[in-house]
Amino acid sequence: MRITARGNILVIALLLMNVLLFSGCEWIKPGNVEIADAKKTEAKPPAPVVVDGTRTSYADIVEKASPAVVQITAVFKQSTNAEGGGFENGPLFPGPQMPSRGAGSGVIVSKDGTILTNHHVIDSATRITVEMSDNKTFDAEVVGSDKPSDLAVLKIKGEEFPFLKLGDSDRVRVGDIVLAIGNPLGIGQSVTSGIISAKSRTTPLVDNASFQEFLQTDAPINRGNSGGALVNVNGELIGINSQILSQSGGSIGIGFAVPSNMAANVMEQLLKTGKVRRGMLGINIQTVNAAIAKQFGMDEAAGVIVSDVKSGGAAEKAGVKRGDIITALNGEKVDDGNALRNKVAGTLPGTEIKLSILRDKKQTEIAVTLDEYDLGAETGAKAPNTNDESGDSRQDRKLGVSVQPISPELASRFRIPDEVRGLVITDVDPKGPAAEAGLRPGFVIVEVNRQIVESIGDMRKALESSGDGAVLLLISRQGQTAFVTVRP
Numbered sequence: 001m002r003i004t005a006r007g008n009i010l011v012i013a014l015l016l017m018n019v020l021l022f023s024g025c026e027w028i029k030p031g032n033v034e035i036a037d038a039k040k041t042e043a044k045p046p047a048p049v050v051v052d053g054t055r056t057s058y059a060d061i062v063e064k065a066s067p068a069v070v071q072i073t074a075v076f077k078q079s080t081n082a083e084g085g086g087f088e089n090g091p092l093f094p095g096p097q098m099p100s101r102g103a104g105s106g107v108i109v110s111k112d113g114t115i116l117t118n119h120h121v122i123d124s125a126t127r128i129t130v131e132m133s134d135n136k137t138f139d140a141e142v143v144g145s146d147k148p149s150d151l152a153v154l155k156i157k158g159e160e161f162p163f164l165k166l167g168d169s170d171r172v173r174v175g176d177i178v179l180a181i182g183n184p185l186g187i188g189q190s191v192t193s194g195i196i197s198a199k200s201r202t203t204p205l206v207d208n209a210s211f212q213e214f215l216q217t218d219a220p221i222n223r224g225n226s227g228g229a230l231v232n233v234n235g236e237l238i239g240i241n242s243q244i245l246s247q248s249g250g251s252i253g254i255g256f257a258v259p260s261n262m263a264a265n266v267m268e269q270l271l272k273t274g275k276v277r278r279g280m281l282g283i284n285i286q287t288v289n290a291a292i293a294k295q296f297g298m299d300e301a302a303g304v305i306v307s308d309v310k311s312g313g314a315a316e317k318a319g320v321k322r323g324d325i326i327t328a329l330n331g332e333k334v335d336d337g338n339a340l341r342n343k344v345a346g347t348l349p350g351t352e353i354k355l356s357i358l359r360d361k362k363q364t365e366i367a368v369t370l371d372e373y374d375l376g377a378e379t380g381a382k383a384p385n386t387n388d389e390s391g392d393s394r395q396d397r398k399l400g401v402s403v404q405p406i407s408p409e410l411a412s413r414f415r416i417p418d419e420v421r422g423l424v425i426t427d428v429d430p431k432g433p434a435a436e437a438g439l440r441p442g443f444v445i446v447e448v449n450r451q452i453v454e455s456i457g458d459m460r461k462a463l464e465s466s467g468d469g470a471v472l473l474l475i476s477r478q479g480q481t482a483f484v485t486v487r488p
Contacts, residue, residue: 068108072154072227075126117226119152182221200339201214262342303326318368320366326356353367402426413442448466468488
């Protein structure tokens with residue numbers, strides 16, 4: 001029997017149909033397209049966050065933390081639209097005054113709707129709106145705000161809000177992984193990751209009346225992140241994002257957050273009384289460096305040195321003196337002036353503390369009852385200067401400076417406070433040791449080698465006694481005092 005080519009094709013087609021039918025495949029009819037077993041397919045579980053002991057995702061932390069991070073919109077007092085958005089409101093065609101708006105972030109820290117954010121986010125706002133991650137909005141009330149710490153507490157009405165638990169920022173280590181959550185540049189909630197780069201940082205972005213002990217992180221932080229959350233890998237809030245250092249205005253990996261322990265202290269007081277009370281010693285201090293340690297006969301650089309004592313303040317009443325070196329507070333070692341200041345400020349006024357003092361190479365303890373910190377307090381005035389060589393000036397080649405007793409003309413020229421005594425630097429040799437140590441015209445030399453100098457004669461005697469060694473100066477600059485070592 002001969003099989004034609006057409007017959008071969010027919011046989012092959014029949015065989016293929018049998019294979020399809022017996023293999024269980026469904027015949028797909030035109031116009032009735034279906035995917036086999038689509039309804040029976042189950043969703044795949046999320047990828048594991050830890051593989052072979054290595055974390056591959058932070059999704060679990062973000063899912064836990066992000067609902068508690070909110071966007072804050074603040075409306076401020078009306079201001080003229082100077083930039084203008086069109087002809088009707090441009091500078092050439094003044095229109096009605098328009099309210100200005102600012103955006104930031106905040107963190108819900110209690111299920112009752114208590115929110116932590118930055119003071120600068122809501123300062124002077126006439127209305128504050130909070131938007132949740134699910135787009136629900138609430139009007140917020142300011143419970144209290146504290147400029148020195150750049151923290152504020154808000155409250156929204158409701159209950160059972162998602163919230164973040166505050167962690168212990170003192171236990172944070174440099175190198176720990178952190179996530180920054182906020183609403184940068186108004187684009188919506190965003191998450192970035194990084195590590196803790198440093199602790200107990202201060203920045204030049206605020207004045208001396210501020211209390212800073214920032215956590216530094218390289219997790220990218222941008223405008224709008226202020227008030228947002230810095231969380232650890234346990235999903236705990238360890239900081240409130242506050243500042244960045246940048247020349248461009250965008251993140252360069254140097255961001256700062258207020259540590260959670262400081263935030264907890266401030267929040268507790270604001271919730272109870274609406275204001276923050278801080279303890280104060282009434283001293284100026286600086287961290288002891290190697291040069292100062294050598295001048296004071298110390299084996300190593302440790303502690304903080306008292307460069308000035310406020311008249312009538314808590315420290316003076318307790319017997320603390322200029323030149324004392326504080327080595328411990330309540331038995332806890334002290335090595336940083338800013339850390340000591342913050343610990344004292346974190347203690348309520350009227351509390352008695354114990355300072356371990358090194359004076360004339362002898363260790364002693366002094367009990368001090370803290371005064372209350374006053375943001376507008378001024379150092380008490382001292383008696384006016386009395387100089388036995390008031391008309392003289394002196395060029396000291398050893399230090400490379402020209403000095404002169406303070407006169408009304410010099411006080412006005414260099415803005416020297418009335419209470420400051422000493423010799424004002426009128427000129428500095430740019431190649432001399434004083435210039436190398438950072439001294440500038442207008443600085444006032446208060447002491448030389450721990451001897452008070454109120455005349456040219458006082459300075460001459462103090463320098464003669466030092467020989468050819470380094471000279472320890474107590475310098476006053478715009479009322480702030482500090483020890484400076486000059487090496488001839």
